Every structure is written in structure tokens, then in C-alpha cells.
Amino acid sequence: MNLLEVRNLKVYFPVQHRLFRRATQFLRAVDDVSFIQNAGETLGLVGESGCGKTTLGRSVIRLVEPTSGSVLFEGEDISRLSGSALRARRRKFQMIFQDPYGSLDPRMTVEQIIGEAIDIHKLAQNSAARGKRIEELLKDVGLDPTHAQRYPHEFSGGQRQRIGIARALAVEPRLIVCDEPVSALDVSVQAQIINLLKDLQRAHGLTYLFIAHDLAVVEHISERIVVMYLGKVVELAAARAICRSPRHPYTQALISAVPVVDPDAKRSRIFLPGEVPSPIDPPSGCPFHPRCPIAEARCKTEAPPLRELAPGHRVACHLAK
Ligand code: SF4
DSSP: OEEEEEEEEEEEEEEEOTTTOSEEEEEEEEEEEEEEEETTOEEEEEOSTTSSHHHHHHHHTTSSOOSEEEEEETTEEGGGOOHHHHHHHHTTEEEEOSOTTTTSOTTSOHHHHHHHHHHHTTOOSSHHHHHHHHHHHHHHTTOOGGGTTSOGGGSOHHHHHHHHHHHHHTTOOSEEEEESTTTTSOHHHHHHHHHHHHHHHHHHTOEEEEEOSOHHHHHHHOSEEEEEETTEEEEEEEHHHHHHSOOSHHHHHHHHTSOOSSTTOOOOOOOOOSOOOOTTSOOSSSTTTTTOTTOOGGGGTOOOOOEEEETTEEEOOSSOO
16 A cells, blocks of 8 residues: 655755855756655665755655655645644654764753653653653663663664654654664664664554665665665666666666675676766756766757666666666
């Protein structure tokens, strides 16, 4: 069953001219993105820094206002909601941030941080129920409930991320946007947090939109993966298909950079020339053409549509087969 449907979503940020102080250009952070996410699924969102994946994740849950397009959550277009109607829906979608310390108020105890979310949405009938719920949540994320009166700085990075997860869980969401939730953590702690997220998903029927630049992490947790380049989706398929047989030249380059554990496995690295172009003035035709190793003449003028090359495997490339 669809939980989330994103249709032709665009997020353009106005760029002010230095002299005229008015927007003369737009930064196309998300440029006509569409996808469907099933309930209980983890959908990975990957791409280089600046490809628009974080803006897409935030706009899906209305932390960033979409410029156009729609976001259907449980069949309802939440991109049109405002005021109390939006506030009432907000508890169904939460976010876990990359920097667990920066996203936790250092002046609040863990009990206050988690309790605040419960209070805002009036999810406990009295203080005893509130306290019990906080205790349960701390246990769920593997923290000691007797530490509820401690402050964020008294915890390690991994423990702080667990507090952020408990805060997100406190309002019983259906969808959690995980924005690079492990990239600031040590590798051993990364695995613990990923395993915790998987356990919680099973226990609570959660749906994750999992944003990361590390394809190895995304492959491990996701059922399907969306690859973005310059605000657009260039490939979307099952995680295994993306990682074992990528069809878009950009995805192939990303995969070639992932370290291979098996010493006998051979994979030659594909180095892309140049930098990612500016999303303020993206290239014509296929936005990847200035860096594409197999570009041909029409790639400079014709934008490739996202075509379905195999069931559930869509690629935006004229030459992909
Ligand atoms: Fe490369 Fe052309 Fe395919 Fe774009 S459409 S990825 S430039 S081959």
C-alpha cells in the first residue's frame, strides 16, 4: 500500500541579485521529482552533496515549502495544508538529523526533550503516563531510563542519536525521514544505529526515507534506492539492482567508488571529470552530459525521460538498456 506519493515536486530557492536585491535567478534544489513509497518500506535517497536529497526529504514533510507539485501522504495532499490541519498531521512524519547534538537543546534534559514531543501532541493523559512512556521509549532505543535527567552533553554521539530517535518515536509517526543519521558516527556505532532502526521498523511498522551519501550504508538498510543528480532522479530501482547492475552512468560511477570487501572481486573505479555544475544554471539537455563518459550529441539538447527498463527499474538516460 502507498504511504507516500510525491508528484512532480519542485523546490526552487530565489537567489538575490547583489545590486537589485530581488530574485533574478532560482536555485533548482529539487526539480520535478516523482516517486511512490510503500508503507513499511525503507527508500534510500543517494547522491553527492548538493544534489537536493536533503531538500527533497525536508520538503516531503513540509520542513521546506515546495514550489510546486504535490505530496500525498496516506492519500491526502499535505503540500496544500496549513495551520492547524498541518500541525495535526505533523506527528505522522518525523525527522532524525545528521547532527544529533546540534538537534538536541543542550539546556534540556532527556526527559524534557522527549516529554516536549509528547506534550505538544497531548499524547499522555497525566504525568504518570508521560513518565512511563518516556521510560518505555528510552528502553526501546537501548538507553538506561535512569539517565532521563541527564543533559545531551553527558552522552556519546551514538547515545545522542538514540535520544533523537526516541524523540521522533514519541509521537508514534508512520514516516521518518532519516537525514544522514549515521554519517557523523564511528563505523562500529553506525552499525548499531542501523540495526536499531531496523528493529524499530519491525516493531512499530515504520516507513523510512533514508538519506545518505554512503551507498554501502543505504544498500544495507533500503529495499529500493533513488539516485539523484542536480535535483533530478536519474535512477530508481531495488537496492540490489542499483548496487549490482546500475544502468545510469552516474550511478555506475557512484557504485565504483564503494570499497569492495571481497579481495578477489575486481571493480575499476570510474572517475568523473569536473565538478557537479551549479543548480542555479544547470546544463541543457541531460544535466549529467558535461561529466558523462558516454555522452553523445543529443545529450546536450534532449533531456532524457525517466524510462522503465525493467519492472520497477527506471533510468533517465538516452543510452541505458
Ligand atoms: Fe550520459 Fe547522455 Fe545518458 Fe545523460 S543521457 S547519462 S549524457 S549518455
